Amino acid sequence: MRAAVDTAAEVLSAVLLLTGAVFCLLGAVGLLRFPDILTRLHASSKAQTLGVLLALLGAAVRVPFPYAGLLLLIALFQLFTAPVTGQIVGRVAYRTGAVDRSTLTADELAGRLAPPDPEASAEPDDSAGPDGSGGDGSGGAGGRRTG
Known part of the structure; x- marks a missing residue:
């Protein structure tokens, strides 16, 4: 009976x-073959994360329990960090113009990440002091920083 359980665990692993x-492998191929940053990001975050999680789960099936718990903690760390990294890389690519916005189906960041208006900072306020803070050195807006 024990041999059958070991064999099943080996096959599952x-x-x-x-x-x-x-x-x-598919994530790596997608990273090389996809044409733009967003599709490459999709390949690296989705397929690669799933691949690493399956590999960690397969290793966890065969190792003793304390090590399996450690592998599962690594899997959780992977689940928390990969989406955040993808989000940051995607936003940086969007802000720096590396994303061809004409290919986007929905551009949800267009209004939120608009480029700064150069005319808004061209004329300084007359009440600003020498450090541009509002005259009293307090940072303007009653001493509170607003930007």
Whole structure:
């Protein structure tokens, strides 16, 4: 009976490890073949994350419990950091103009991340002091920073 459980665990582990490796490979191929930053970001964040999670789960099936718990903590760390990193890279690409906005189906950042208006900062306020803070050195707006 114990041999059957060990064999099933080995098969499950092998299937998870191989499936994870295939997803990692597909993510790498997508990273190389996709045409723009957003599709490459999609390949790296989705397929790569799923591949790493499956590989960690496959390894966790075969190792003793304390190590399996550590592998699952690594998987949770991966789940929390990959989307945040993708979000940051996507926003930086959008702000620096690396994204071709004509290819976007919905541009939800257009109003929120508009480029700064150069005319708004061209004429300084007459009441501003020598440091541009509002005359009294307090940072303007009654001593509170607003920007």
